[in-house]
Amino acid sequence: MYYKDELDRSDDWGQWDLFISAFNLSDRLSIVFDKVKAEKKCWLVFPEYNFESNELPKDGITISVAKGTEAQQLLPVIDNLSIDVYKSRRICIDATGFMRAQLLFLLAYFKKNHFNVVDVLYCEPGHYSKKENTQFSEGSFYETRQVIGYQGSNSQTQKKDLLIISCGYDSQLISNVCQQYENSVIVPLLGFPSLRADMYQESILQTIALGEPFGSADLREPIFAPASDPFETAHAISTYIRTNDCMNKYEHIYLCPLSTKPQVLGIGLVFLTEYDGQNVSVLYPFRDKYSKETSKGISKIWKYTFEF
Incomplete structure (x- = not known):
């Protein structure tokens, strides 16, 4: 409950x-x-x-x-x-x-x-503080890996991987993950309704509208989930994976939380309650410094x- x-x-x-x-x-x-x-x-x-x-x-x-x-x-x-x-x-x-x-x-x-x-x-x-130019992380990237406690099982097939990436303001993090998983099918998860109307516009300026963070990736239509609701976020991801038969269609499913903390909680929740031990992982690009304010x-x- x-x-x-x-x-x-x-x-x-x-x-x-x-x-x-x-x-x-x-x-x-x-x-x-x-x-x-x-x-x-x-x-x-x-x-x-x-x-x-x-x-x-x-x-x-x-x-x-x-x-x-x-x-x-x-x-x-x-x-x-x-x-x-x-x-x-x-x-x-x-x-x-x-x-x-x-x-x-x-x-x-x-x-x-x-x-x-x-x-x-x-x-x-x-x-x-700086609208769409707000930087939440700084410094250099040092690794992109699975979050401890959210590692999935692996299999060897010829299928593609699926990357569901929740998109926030930090286009550099999005770009870093997409470059490393450029052979995956990528589905953006967008915070809509957003925390505030202007924040949805600012987030889009940094992601979908520019297009640059995704490069030449196989980009699919986005999933929408409320930016302030972890439970609806978990439900939206679960529904997408089930409706599109993703567990069978793809070799591995990566969930990457780069948006609001409620959506981060939603990604964690759906993994822990539905996908722990399966071919699903939570992925994160780590940087060595974060903004103080x-x-x-x-x-x-x-x-x-x-x-x-």
């Missing part, structure tokens, strides 16, 4: 036992952190943001995350916070500041370790409840 609720900043949101947020300088993160009531509130500071000591938060528990893969980064945090103690208690994650692979790893950890219920918050921005203001705050 899954539930989606819009939270109002003037309402009482209740209380959690553990609340975890990934720190960056966007004010929507600090506003939510201050609003949340929890027995234990934690900031995770990821090295990819390159924070100076004077930029770090003064409130709550601050945990500096080590460099490494998403597993190497988060398993020590899980041990540090004794997260398994909270399996039957109220735990909440603010997905807003998390990098995508790390968010996916946490979702897989909760699912595979039989947590009862996990709430995930997401705070929509009022607008992105990408947005201004708050539009809406969502709470997604996952019952595993």
Whole structure:
């Protein structure tokens, strides 16, 4: 069972036992952190943001995350916070500041370790700081690989692969993945309805309208799913794969989450509930640096409840 609720900043949101947020300088993160009531509130500071000591938060528990893969980064945090103690208690994650692979790893950890219920918050921005030119990742690419916990099985056939790629603002990431999988059939997943009407237009400027990120790939008609709804995103992907007999038609299906955090959660959810252990994987292009601040203001705050 899954539930989606819009939270109002003037309402009482209740209380959690553990609340975890990934720190960056966007004010929507600090506003939510201050609003949340929890027995234990934690900031995770990821090295990819390159924070100076004077930029770090003064409130709550601050945990500096080590460099490494998403597993190497988060398993020590899980041990540090004794997260398994909270399996039957109220735990909440603010997905807003998390990098995508790390968010996916946490979702897989909760699912595979039989947590009862996990709430995930997401705070929509009022607008992105540089409109369609906003850069969420910086620095050099160092690898494109399957996210830990989302590796699929392989078979050797003469069939093509299918790449379903959720498209956001970062055309360089999209281009990087498409170049590496240029022999695949590519299906874009577009956030529509978008978080805001102008954001759909800005995203399109960076992807479909320009065409450049996809190069000469075998590009098919897009899938549409709400940018703010992980559950509808999971349903849209599942419906597309089933309706088009993709499990039999293609050698391997790659899901690549490069759009909003709710759609990232949706891609993780559909893999974990339907495709784990099959010829499906979640793929991600990793960069060594991420922007400290990408947005201004708050539009809406969502709470997604996952019952595993």
